[in-house]
Amino acid sequence: MDLEVIMTVVCGALIAVGIAGVVVPILPGSILIIAALLAWALTVASIEGWVVFAIGTVLAGAGLAAGLVLTGRSLRQRRIPGRSVTIGVVLGIVGMFVIPVVGLVVGFVLGLFASELARQRDARAALTSSLHALKATGLGILAELALACLAGTTWVIGVWVYFATV
Helix, strand or coil: CCHHHHHHHHHHHHHHHHHHHHHCCCCCCHHHHHHHHHHHHHHHCCHHHHHHHHHHHHHHHHHHHHHHHHHHHHHHHCCCCHHHHHHHHHHHHHHHHHCCCCHHHHHHHHHHHHHHHHHHCCHHHHHHHHHHHHHHHHHHHHHHHHHHHHHHHHHHHHHHHHHHHC
């Protein structure tokens, strides 16, 4: 089998894992997509490869930045410390191994709430700030996911064009 075909399949798998990584914070997400696009561009060494790499990198990078900015801005507006989200992520990772399938979400939500409860000492206020943090995190994930999918779509179109013209 040709190296270009093999690397196209491998890069496609890496892009799929990268898109999943946007939703599951253990995987590097957008960074993995950019690395896969670079590997494909280096392998095919063509105009199509470099155009796909440039467009895909801009899209994935914008998604990464948008996710961070949207989440961070919303958390700062509500005066929710990043520590609470970090504790939620850590407990989400633990929860993923303790409770199959839903452990990541359950661990994140419980960790976030527990951190806010310890900070505010009021269950109602902790619940309110936790819900705002969940909305902010969800909005950031959705923005990054949409742009990661667009980067993946750019790659699919580039692969089609490349192999149609070779």
